[in-house]
Amino acid sequence: MTVAQAHGSRRVPAEPGLWVVVFGDLGVFGIFFAAYLLARGQSPELFAAAQHELDANLGITYTLLLLTSSLLVARALAGIRVGDTHRAPRLVLAAAACGAAFAVLKGFEYSAKASEGLTPHTNDFFLYYFVLTGLHLVHLLVGLGLLGYLWVLARRPARLDETHLAYAEGSASFWHMVDALWIVIFPLLYLVQ
Amino acid sequence: MSHRVLAVWLVLVLASLLSWQLGHRDGTAASLAVLGVACVKVRLIGQHFMELKGAHASLRLLLDGYVLLLAATLAGFYLAA
Numbered sequence: 001m002t003v004a005q006a007h008g009s010r011r012v013p014a015e016p017g018l019w020v021v022v023f024g025d026l027g028v029f030g031i032f033f034a035a036y037l038l039a040r041g042q043s044p045e046l047f048a049a050a051q052h053e054l055d056a057n058l059g060i061t062y063t064l065l066l067l068t069s070s071l072l073v074a075r076a077l078a079g080i081r082v083g084d085t086h087r088a089p090r091l092v093l094a095a096a097a098c099g100a101a102f103a104v105l106k107g108f109e110y111s112a113k114a115s116e117g118l119t120p121h122t123n124d125f126f127l128y129y130f131v132l133t134g135l136h137l138v139h140l141l142v143g144l145g146l147l148g149y150l151w152v153l154a155r156r157p158a159r160l161d162e163t164h165l166a167y168a169e170g171s172a173s174f175w176h177m178v179d180a181l182w183i184v185i186f187p188l189l190y191l192v193q
Numbered sequence: 194m195s196h197r198v199l200a201v202w203l204v205l206v207l208a209s210l211l212s213w214q215l216g217h218r219d220g221t222a223a224s225l226a227v228l229g230v231a232c233v234k235v236r237l238i239g240q241h242f243m244e245l246k247g248a249h250a251s252l253r254l255l256l257d258g259y260v261l262l263l264a265a266t267l268a269g270f271y272l273a274a
Contacts (some may be wrong), residue, residue, distance in 0.1 A: 012249045022243075023255055030263055034270045041274020064206060070242050071202040075195060156224040169244075176242040183234045184263070186209075191216025192224045192271070 011156055013042035022177045025139065029181050033136070043124060050125035051120060058109060058188035062102055062182060069098035070179040073147070077172045078176045080154050081165070084137065087153040095175070096147040099140060106137055129189055135182055143178045148169035205270040225233055225268060232264040 012019075040047040073096035079088030113119075113126075121131040150171040153164055160168060212227045239256040240246040246253070 012248065012252060013244050019252060019255070025257055026263075030259075030266060033263075034266050036266065037270035037274050041270070044274070048231060055215060056213060060209060063209045063213075067202060067209065070238065071198060078198075080194060140216050155194050165252045173243045176238055179242070180235045180238045183205075183209075183230050183238065184267075187212055187216060187227045187231050190268075191212060191227050193216075193219050 013166075014173050015166050018170040018173060022173060025177060026181070029132075029135070029184070032128075032132055033184060036132065039124050039128060047125045048122055050123060050129075051190070051193075053113070053116070054129070054190050055109075056190045058105065059186045062105065063186050065098045065102045065105075066179040066182050069095040069102075070176050072098070073150070073175050076136055076154060077149065077168060078169050080150075080160065081093045081157045085155055085157055089151050092151040093152050096144055096151070099144050099147065099175075099178075103137065103140060103144070106133065107169060132185055132189065136178070136185055139181065140178050143175045146174050198241055201237055205237060208234055221272075228267045228271065229264065232260050232267070235263065236260045242247065 072091045076091035076095065078086045078090060110130075118126050120127045150168055153160060153168045153171075156164075208230050215223050216227055222231075236256065239260070245256045257274050
């Protein structure tokens with residue numbers, strides 16, 4: 001039985017403030033998604049042509065990296081709850097490695113685009129591409145920092161008290177938000193014709 | 194819990210691969226399907242990874258409300274554009 005089940009349907013995972021951040025971020029990105037589609041509607045030919053410059057194979061690679069990292073974080077959190085100080089920290093590290101691979105790949109993608117002369121100034125499509133993926137990357141880097149904290153918590157020999165368990169849940173949920181945002185950014189930028 | 198989370202991960206991976214293949218096709222229906230699948234995936238991540246499925250009703254409502262609003266916004270702006 002998980003802690004969530006033990007507390008029934010009245011439970012708030014992490015702490016209330018974390019959910020303000022998560023849904024606030026999701027909301028702001030939602031506005032960006034709408035703005036992107038609006039700009040796309042104003043110059044559909046330009047957006048369709050520019051989208052061909054993106055590599056959808058790279059897009060799916062990012063997606064699989066983040067989905068897998070989310071699974072690893074979920075399993076790590078389950079381990080932290082039962083005090084598994086052996087496996088849980090390793091799962092967090094594996095998740096962070098997936099996240100770091102995402103950031104490194106993104107760096108290569110940016111520099112490849114820059115070397116082709118594709119910058120935020122190129123056109124509206126690339127403005128949105130750099131702003132959306134750049135903001136997402138900033139969230140991912142913050143998430144990596146939180147995974148570092150999760151790793152510290154996972155290594156603690158003593159069972160976590162409620163406050164620190166809430167911090168662990170909050171760090172994990174922030175990481176899942178980074179995953180969820182990419183789940184929308186990928187089809188929007190790389191796929192939707 | 195681990196089996197359910199693993200099953201959700203598998204569904205998310207398969208849905209992503211399907212979208213990736215579908216995405217190579219032109220057309221409004223394919224694009225709307227890809228966006229719809231993305232919204233369902235966001236809900237699955239919220240329910241099972243963020244553990245909001247068993248959470249307080251206010252959080253479940255927030256998640257479902259967000260996903261509905263996201264779906265309406267994406268479909269609306271895609272079609273209106």
